[in-house]
Amino acid sequence: MHRFAISLTLLLIICLLCSGSAIGQERHYELSGTVTSQSGETLPGAYILINPGNRTISADDRGRFSVSLPAGEYTLQYQYLGMEQGVQQVDLRRNMNLRLQMKVKATGLRQVEIIARPSTDVNSTNMGSTYMDVKLLTKMPALLGEVDVIRSVSSLPGVVNAGEGTGGFYVRGGSADQNLVLLDDVPVFNSAHLFGFFSVYNPDILKSYTLHRSGISAKYGGRISSILDVKLEEGNTERMRFKAGISPVSAKFSMEGPVTQKLSIVIAGRAAYPTYLLKMFNSDNIKNSSADFYDVNVKAKYRVNENNSLTLSTYYSADNFKFPYDTTYNWTNALGSLKWDHQFNSNLSSTVTLAKSVYDNNVEGIAIGEEFNLNSGIDFEQAKVDFWYTGVNNNTMEFGGGVSNYTIEPGKLEPYGTSSLNPRILQRDNGVEYHAYVNDEIRLSPKLSVSLGVRYSNFSKIGPTDVYLYENGRPRSETSITDTLVYEDGKKVQTYQGFEPRAAIKYSLNEHSSIKASYSRSRQYIQLVSNTAAITPVDVWKLSNRYLRPQVADQWSVGYFRVEQDNSYEFSWEVYYKLLHNQLDYKDGAVLVLNPALEADLLHGDGVAYGSEWMVKKNKGRLNGWLSLTYSRALRKIAGDTPQETINNGDWYPADYDRPLNLNLFANYQLWPKWTFSSNFTYTSGRPMASSDSWYRYYGHIFANYTGRNQARMPDYHRLDVALNYDFNQGKKVEYTGSISVYNLYSRRNAYSAFFRHYYGSPVQGYKLAVIGVPIPSVNLNVKF
């Protein structure tokens, strides 16, 4: 691996030199700038077409672009979703720094509107990444009155939802914890509110999200399946704007705008209050239960001067659920990031980021004889610096590094009152991770570009901790512990490190289409220990240690991408193959809570995932939307030393996330100027489940005899959602928008899970459980002023 990394670095240097010299003697100048709206908000992903040369570039995360061009006169056409197209002439005789401002488009039926920027950029080496702007997101049908990032991610190729009532999603055969979910650069450890019906992302202040699935830049790391990078609004510089919205179970309010010329803020809050609905039920248990959450975002951006800005983004949420008489659950998320953006010159810029994410979970039992408080959580801190350098002709370089600190509280049980429980505190799980990376996208010729990068990560598990040693040749269990190694505070217990090479290549077939290929290796040092199919609030995160080796994924992908010249249609076809190492599975009946010898209940093996993803997208016209189709497989192999540590005799078996066929159709139709109709259809093969070959009576109860793991499949999942959106008073000072939507229109009872039961009076039978079995209508009203 070291040798590979060294050759990659050499290749990178050679390419740099080649690309620099290939340009010859012609005089080149740097054309750079920022794309913003009239109100001063940056527009990441804005498209700029440069002619002559028909070259397309897109603005980066901070709305900035930079390109080196031979001296001459150019026409710049720039476009962005919902904005009027801008045109600017440039006479390039020196390095130039532009500010391209775009006006909000007054929507009219006759105009041919670009409703979305192309998801694929045929001219860059980027592949397997999808960008979604909030304007498009808000057109998707809502559930319980709110559009949601996590739900919309599930409509992209290669992504499937973990199931209704959960907050997770699976990308290309990976588990839910293999996705790095970010909120303004801070990792979120539980993105669900109220069992996943809401997520941590408040749509009112959302700017955009990008999901990276393959060909991921060396800039990103830490998880092996995908990166979901979600950005919030920064606050406009024109005037204070307010938004409010209400639905039967939730209400929200937000404001954003300038405080002074240099300072803009965003403040938003949401609350959901289904408890009053619970009171209407007859059952005492439901009547005495409660469920609610609230969350608050506060964001401030201070523009120190032309070259420096500071951004503080914070988020706090609290969820609580009470089941009458015996147990209450509370969990909170507190996130924050402080970023300093600095522009050294038109070629070099940097961002320094400090981030913190704290997730706390509390379960309180109040039953007599069993009173307790069980606390668990995770505290993540990170400091990093990222640089962008465009000073070498035809090269876009990114490099940087950082350090992350993890402190996990796996479980602290504190009994009180008459409780016969013993207090128990599991040792904290501490770890520190360093990373450094360099990535260079090189335009070797108008047709050929390569992106080469390497990331290095180094993780150490830190004491204090006790490490159990197990007897050789026996399955690990609490009873096969032979010795304990005691590590003191701050002492390194175990170190893992490695290079993560990344490479991508693009070859343009013509101006509208290209072929791309990529390879990436990624490493993950933290995982969620959960024996359920989804992320639940009580699941515990666990760092790599002596027994839990880091998860590593190698992914190869190749694709064909085409975008019509006027961006009206685009098509992509991507094929991938992934090898996954050190994957986790669980012994039957594993104990995951308050278990100091947790490793004894875990099993390790390898995984493989492969698939083909197609997507057709129509970006213009009254009817627009996309159709995506995926065929994929995800398999696991757990072959331990003993039968107890082996699954399905050590053969390959379908992983929990193996959903071979996945089809999504999203269509948006402008009926009249103020009315749009949208629909979303999704179809996915059923989740694997244990098959049962017989039933039997045991101690008077009926049981299903399961054979092996994941040898059968649940019924297929499909669902249609529709929405009718109406814009009142368009273009006026006070804008109202409303929507009526129906989730699960044709009342499909999709199986969340399957189980076998015997109900008296009927034969033993398999049953499926559907979380949502009827159409769910919702109405919401939003006001903006």
Added chain:
Amino acid sequence: MLKRIFPLLLLLTFGCIDPLNMGKMKQQKHLAVEGSFTNMPELNYVRLSYAQPYDYPYNEFITDAEVYVTSSEGERYNFVYGGDGGDFYANTAGSYFPEFPLDAAAQIGHTYTLHVVANGRTYQSTPATVKAPIPIDSVHFEVDEQVFSFKGYQERKKWPGYRVLVNYQDPEHEKNFLRWTFASQYEVSTQPEEYISPSSGLPAPKSCCSRCFLSEKLDRFRVVNDRLVNGKKVINQEVLFLPFERYLGVKHKLKVYQHSLTEEAYNFFRIMEQQKEAKGTVFDPPPAEVKGNMFNPNDAAEQVIGFFDASAVATREVVILRKDIDYPVAPFRWPDDCREIPGASKEIPADWLK
């Protein structure tokens, strides 16, 4: 605990449960073994049946097997078939009992193996060593409401009743695993004089009988370990729920057996309990094969279901009288001859009046 949230979530979101098309799941038969060998002879039995394909809805018990238990210490106890036992719900069909019941008692510290020869195939258990029992300090009760389904009734509903709680002292220097079983004897009082003939729909009072006695063996899979309570005095450990309906109408004698299990038995029963309770919720682990301790020594690939549990037992008996229950309980309604209740008899059990 978490599992109980889920029904609420379903109600909130209009969830539902439907039969599943079994499709093309491969079906086959397996031997299922239920076996218990303890220091209490009345608890010792082995029950043999076949696991059946889903398209065959009847139980099939094995009545002609050779069954015996051996120990590393040289003991051998033969088991003989106990007959069909009449009533379907009496849990005796397919059961084998020790040939000389009074002699067949497990010794603490001895290691036992079950042998079965059925349909020409030989099966045996892995050896299990009997651990010392932990005495029950007290048995007491608390009024509660819980979902309960009476045998033979389709409906599962919430009934008021007694939570049966035990206190015991957990021994300090070892790992302990416990399970409880129960022998229950109770008196019912019915209303034969209010009988209505189902054919004519007219009152047809019967002259007998209103006073009957029932005996039931109550098995629960619920197990606990002392991971969180090691060395402590454990109070209010819930072991059973008895509805007032039918069970506590007049008088009830309850014998609680506290089994000291091996770790393997604990794991087996724990997973059985998980599967019995699993309703496919977000909080349930996915169902999986339950590995027992029975196998075919001549064919390692043959799947044999079940567990031979060799354990020592401590007991405690309590009597509950209806008049002592401080809760308004409606009388048990059964407008018929009480002998019509499955398993009921007019015979007053020995020692009933003690």
